[in-house]
Amino acid sequence: MPELPEVETIRRGLLPHVVGKCIAEVVSRHPKVGQGRLEDLVGTTVTAIQRYGKLLVLECGELACAIHLKMTGQLIWWGGDGSLVMGGHPEEGYLQREPHKHTRLVFTFTDSGRLFFNDQRIFGTVRVLPVREVQKLAFVAGLGPEPEQLTAEYLIERLQARKGTVLKSFLLDQTEVAGLGNIYADETCFRAGVLPDRRSGTITPDEAKRLVRAAQETIHLALAHQGSSERDYRTAIGEKGTYLSVANVYRRTGQPCRTCGAPIQRVVVGGRSTHFCSSCQH
């Protein structure tokens, strides 16, 4: 579910509420959620919150709590004074004082503030490990550059190294580019004017340059909208992201292209639902 803009939005939303707070209790409400010694977090203070691609890491002194939301994970903060921190309007299941049936983990802080890890499909992971080990995690060590740091030279080289794979699959590969997921890969391809089912090896240097800019602009715009809420995603205070209201192709099958008016097409590429404009992308 959450891609780079969603995870970064959650990180920014959590920062003012959680950093500097001491953890009083950690309760797992599902046997498969929580790896490592969760109880060791009790008594530690959250010193920083980092993000590596789509992985969020709460740093608690010498310990780290690495959280991956996968498809349907949420991190929702509730203020400790009994008042709802959340803005916006009440909504089914989300505004009720948690935990609810999808709440898998509850962090309670010494000031009574609470952080809920909700995850309908239970693909998400929460792992406690020494903070110095985080960089060594295969997932973290293997991450490619984020769109912000992406260069045309790097992309051209990697596209050739993976010339047999389709572009969409390449863009979703976190070891090549970190942070893109199904929504922003489609949006990036549209913005660059490139068809997502092209073989990576056929992408010209000019198209690679456009892809770099397109990825950066797409992520920037998504951050400004606090991400995309298809269904489960919420910010740290329970609000939806609004990017999909300005999306060019994602989930717009049959609707007119915002640029040329032609109907948006949907196909399956690499097993993933893929959207594009056959008139604007080549």
Place this chain on the structure above:
DNA sequence: CAGACTGTTTCGCA
């Protein structure tokens, strides 16, 4: 009721 679909990652196989 069956089958397709869903934002991610990892694993096994060719």
Place this chain on the structure above:
DNA sequence: CTGCGAAACAGTCT
């Protein structure tokens, strides 16, 4: 090593 397809799981939609 590259490149697929499936699996992990639960719920919604057609």
